[in-house]
Amino acid sequence: MFGYYLDLALRSLRRNRVLTALMVLAIAVGIGAAMTTLTVMHILSGNPLPGRSAQLFYAQVDGDPMPHGGNHREPPDMLDYQSATDLWTAHRADRQALIVDSQLKATAPQSNKPALMLTMLATTTDFFPMFAVPFQYGGAWTAQDDTQRARVAVISANLNDKLFGGENSVGRTLRLRDSDVRIVGVLKPWRPAPQFYTVAGGRFANGDTAGYFGRPEDVFVPFRSALEINDGAFQPFNCWGQPSAPGHLQNAPCNWIGLWVELGSHAKVAAYREFLDHYAQQQKALGRFQHAETRLRDLMGWLDFNHAVPRNARLQTWLAFAFLGICLFNTVGLLLAKFLRRAGEFGVRRALGASRRAVFAQCVAEAALIGFIGGVGGWLLSLLGLWLVRRQPTPYADLAHLDGGMFFLTFALAVVVSVLAGALPALRASRVPPALQLKVL
């Protein structure tokens, strides 16, 4: 029966090519725009660590000792040095990693490649297993390397390609500023979106958070080693006083370090929350803190708090779906006109014994066929749209690709949208009374 309806639909579509083209075009353009923006939103609002994100938490305390007014309901986005190291050395979580970025110059002494300006992540060994960072060669440094300030480093696949032509460079030397470090691990290409572990300050970004979708750092160094290697080049997140030496923030009145912890169960989360509160209360009692507010947000909660999805991308998605809505109205109108015009034909079918349901099914089949052809057009247009997105000067441009799921969603959306669009006209068509139409003929 379905085959017959399809045959009828094809005939009907061929009968009025201009109108068919109009409907297909409207659906294709609507689907193309909606899918392009939806794909971008899907990438931007996705979970960078599915399965693990619920166990990862970002800890905040308020180390600012200044007695301000009501501005301290929310602790700052990063920690001061003492709070960060206190919380980290307590080792109260399953895993914990300190995070701070800085810029430095790097060379490979054995190669004759020119010096590169890189971003170095100073972190601790738990960073790699916590965030499921994939290794190509070697592995993370040890906990001992963290405490002994070992001169070791893990480098990105990108840097390994640039400096060592993609070979196994474990054991080779890299010069970071004036210090030689031994490479202990090389990562596989790794591109979490967003680069979630350095996200901070989103509430001051005025909706322009595209910067969160940049690439990860090229070199990872044990926290304390990095502070020594790149001393003088660290940037504070915010300060409540003037640091005595620019770029050296260990004893400065500044917040500049992030702390991530992994907590495997609800009980552990509750215990860690209590630990944070206790720490803040204790520091307040000691007079170092003025505010005992703490926060422990999970990864997605932290991204949400920072409004990690750029405002422009949200706006574009709203626009695209409004556009799809208009295309839908358009299609409903055209289908209605088309079906009602064929009232005679439906009258004959009804008179010959077709049930209302059969006429309805025939009309819906025709709408679905339009939807499917529109879906093909929409898929091509969303490929074009994503190509345009990739040419935009945004950090997430290279991520804009249609994956398998989105590909099927394109067709599903197109067919569902056009079946919905066809439902009302089909219902009207199936109500055509047989006798009345025969009389006119």
Add this chain to the structure above:
Amino acid sequence: MELRPILSTLRRHKTTSWLLILEIALTCAIVCNAVFMIGHRLQHMDMTTGIDEHALVQIQLAAIAPTPDIYARAREDLAVLRQVPGVQAVALTNQLPLGGTSSNASIKLDPAQREPTLSAGTYFGEDIPQTMGARLVAGRHLQPDEIVNADVVIKALAGGNTKGLPVAVTVITRALADRLWPGQNPLGKTIYLTAQVGVRVVGVLADLVRANAYNDTTAHYSVVLPLFMGAGKDQSYIIRTRPQVREAVLNAAVAALKKADPARVVTQQRTYDEVRGKFFANDRAMAGILVGVIVALLTVTALGIVGLASFWVGQRRRTIGVRRALGATRGDILRYFQTENFLIVSFGIMLGMVLAYGINLFLMMHYELPRLPAIYFPIGALVLWIIGQLAVLGPALRAAAVPPVVATRSV
């Protein structure tokens, strides 16, 4: 033109007419808001900086090895740059108007104040307004003997001993002065950047936009402080030259700096126009997308009108034939369809205005957009009326061409 027959026809095609009305209403609502957002972005992109944009170029350097004396280095660099042919003025600055990365300070009018009055962009350096071409409207510029090296100030502030510091003075923008002391003379007034040090206003600039000028109101709040930062990777040399030769001067200046100290890499080398272009790149892209959306929406709506009108014409061939046979002229038929379209579009516009207002309220809540000015409503209506009339013209002409003889035939 008699409206009643048209209205009664529309009433007989209720569903189809309503669909078209709703489509036009949605289009009207979105187009009004989209045009408004484009206007808003364009207005933001049109922001005045108060400086001589086309005449400026920027160079930023990063040292490979630690620089022994960053102040001597910077002084020598400035001297070297002044020797480059074509350079009219040069200054070391910690930030550029619309530069993106910014240095800001909380400003208080009274050191005992609990909350700062506002946040302003802080320019540190010598000759910054003069080099950038920011116009002085009152008072004077900062004098060379008022300039202090940054480390002196940092040490004094960190140690809490501010006795040895010279009297601190500043030049501020007119927008900031008007905000802090409305209707008063700002010269001689004091602002507090920290609780310890008050800074006296000695000059007022017509304008000098801050580096993070995201908000149109606070964008013009800047202060210039007589602090010499010394050479460093976050500092920039800003050079003023003639617009026609700026590329050549930029290249010559970079070459001169490299020669003066080869142990450095150039991290930024661009004209000020590039700085500005980069700052607004996002807004420009968004405005482009909005224009695309508007064009696509109007096209789809126009095609929808063409499609439906064609169908109605096809459906009513017999009726048209009868009317023609009864004496209606071609013009009558043409005007009938045009009036019908006008009525539908007008209903759509009325509904669309309400919807546009609703969408605007939503945007005001979520995107900090101002209220939609009333002027957009008549303009939106006019555009839709024109598009409706253009779209219906083809089908209406075809209707007018139906010969009266059709009336005598059965379907």
